[in-house]
Amino acid sequence: MSVEPSRAGRTFTIRQLCEEFGCTARALRFYEGKGMLAPARQGLNRIYSHRDRGRLRLILRGKRMGLPLSEIHELLELREVDHTGLHQAARSLHRFQQQIVTLQAQRQDIDFAIADLEEAVARLEQHLANLGPNHPESPQ
Amino acid sequence: MSVEPSRAGRTFTIRQLCEEFGCTARALRFYEGKGMLAPARQGLNRIYSHRDRGRLRLILRGKRMGLPLSEIHELLELREVDHTGLHQAARSLHRFQQQIVTLQAQRQDIDFAIADLEEAVARLEQHLANLGPNHPESPQ
DNA sequence: TTGCTCCTCACGTCACGTGAGGTGGC
DNA sequence: TTGCTCCTCACGTCACGTGAGGTGGC
Numbered sequence: 001m002s003v004e005p006s007r008a009g010r011t012f013t014i015r016q017l018c019e020e021f022g023c024t025a026r027a028l029r030f031y032e033g034k035g036m037l038a039p040a041r042q043g044l045n046r047i048y049s050h051r052d053r054g055r056l057r058l059i060l061r062g063k064r065m066g067l068p069l070s071e072i073h074e075l076l077e078l079r080e081v082d083h084t085g086l087h088q089a090a091r092s093l094h095r096f097q098q099q100i101v102t103l104q105a106q107r108q109d110i111d112f113a114i115a116d117l118e119e120a121v122a123r124l125e126q127h128l129a130n131l132g133p134n135h136p137e138s139p140q
Numbered sequence: 141m142s143v144e145p146s147r148a149g150r151t152f153t154i155r156q157l158c159e160e161f162g163c164t165a166r167a168l169r170f171y172e173g174k175g176m177l178a179p180a181r182q183g184l185n186r187i188y189s190h191r192d193r194g195r196l197r198l199i200l201r202g203k204r205m206g207l208p209l210s211e212i213h214e215l216l217e218l219r220e221v222d223h224t225g226l227h228q229a230a231r232s233l234h235r236f237q238q239q240i241v242t243l244q245a246q247r248q249d250i251d252f253a254i255a256d257l258e259e260a261v262a263r264l265e266q267h268l269a270n271l272g273p274n275h276p277e278s279p280q
Numbered sequence: 281t282t283g284c285t286c287c288t289c290a291c292g293t294c295a296c297g298t299g300a301g302g303t304g305g306c
Numbered sequence: 307t308t309g310c311t312c313c314t315c316a317c318g319t320c321a322c323g324t325g326a327g328g329t330g331g332c
Contacts, residue, residue, distance in 0.1 A: 015311070025312085030296055043304075044313050065253045069295075086271055093264040096257045103254050110247045113205045117236045117243070124233040131226055155285070165286085170322055183330075184287050209321075 011040075012048040021060055031059055036073050065099055066106075151180075152188040161200055171199055176213050205239055206246075 014025045031037045032046075037055055039046040048056075055076060062072035075092055082088040154165050171177045172186075177195055179186040188196075195216060202212035215232055222228040 013311085024296080026296060026298085029313095034295095045304090046312085061256070063295095064249070065257055066250075084271065085267065089264045089267050089271070093261060093268065096261050096264070100254055100257050100261070103250050103257070107247055107250045107254075109204070110206075110243050110250070114240055114243050114247075116201070117205055117240050121233060121236050121240070124229045124236070127225065127229050128233065131224065131229070153285085164322080166322060166324085169287095174321095185330090186286085203321095 010050055012053060014046050014048070017048055017053060017056060021056060023060065028056070031056070031069070034069060034073065036069065036076060065096075066103060067095075067099060071095065150190055152193060154179075154186050154188070157188055157193060157196060161196060163200065168196070171196070171209070174209060174213065176209065176216060205236075206243060207235075207239060211235065 012020075014028055017023075017028060018025055028037065028046075032039065036059060037048075037052055039048045039052050041047065058076060058079075059069075059072055062075065063069075067075075075088070075095070078088045078091060152160075154168055157163075157168060158165055168177065168186075172179065176199060177188075177192055179188045179192050181187065198216060198219075199209075199212055202215065203209075207215075215228070215235070218228045218231060
């Protein structure tokens with residue numbers, strides 16, 4: 001077995017992962033501070049393994065789903081420990097189902113907000129039309 | 141003219157406004173600290189006028205629309221100064237149209253997240269079904 | 281005297297952003 | 307020597323939440 005990269009042995013710099021996933025170095029360091037990542041070091045510099053990259057991918061996916069880092073952290077740990085995947089799957093399933101409900105509610109709020117904004121826009125356009133053409137203060 | 145309430149002369153305590161609008165006293169004090177509200181005082185206690193209430197209503201409406209307090213503040217000031225409503229209307233119109241786009245993008249993100257979650261839920265249910273019935277570690 | 285509502289600091293939360301100031305290897 | 311990327315503090319941001327400790331009027 002060679003010491004050098006057999007595909008999964010590949011390593012990444014912080015910048016490489018940032019570019020790949022579109023996040024900042026500060027974010028990666030922040031996740032590390034929270035104990036969610038633990039890259040190796042070469043001097044002071046961080047060296048990310050293929051597995052670190054996998055964890056990062058899950059972190060960002062969890063974030064997109066609107067989960068707080070604390071919960072993503074839990075799910076990550078569970079995955080590490082739970083070899084059968086049973087406990088992990090049950091827990092994730094429950095949490096994901098909850099999150100779907102939460103997101104659906106958020107979408108409702110956004111829909112209401114958009115409707116409200118569209119109504120306001122219509123009123124403002126009307127107001128400007130009335131005020132507009134030859135009003136003393138109309139621009140130009 | 142009587143000194144006492146002719147409908148618009150009515151005043152409110154902080155608690156009354158909180159209950160009416162479903163927010164906390166801390167929030168009202170916070171908006172005041174930002175200069176968005178300026179209730180009268182009776183000793184140390186805050187006395188909100190009908191106009192304070194109107195401003196609060198707009199603040200909360202802006203928040204529901206996803207506007208940051210700083211922008212809500214601007215629109216509020218504009219309304220105060222701009223008697224014709226022309227400048228105000230133009231500015232609000234522009235900002236609202238922008239915000240509609242922003243919210244539509246957020247709704248998209250949420251839709252994608254929900255789809256992703258639903259897929260994950262389906263996979264987990266399948267996984268649990270395979271693992272389930274007579275697995276050594278299945279619960280009970 | 282007890283309760284209630286009000287008050288003023290002031291630190292905590294969440295997920296980083298943003299400098300300041302410094303190092304290492306090409 | 308200049309540039310580049312990396313690093314470590316540490317304070318700032320946003321919109322409040324959450325005590326701690328105290329006051330006023332029924």
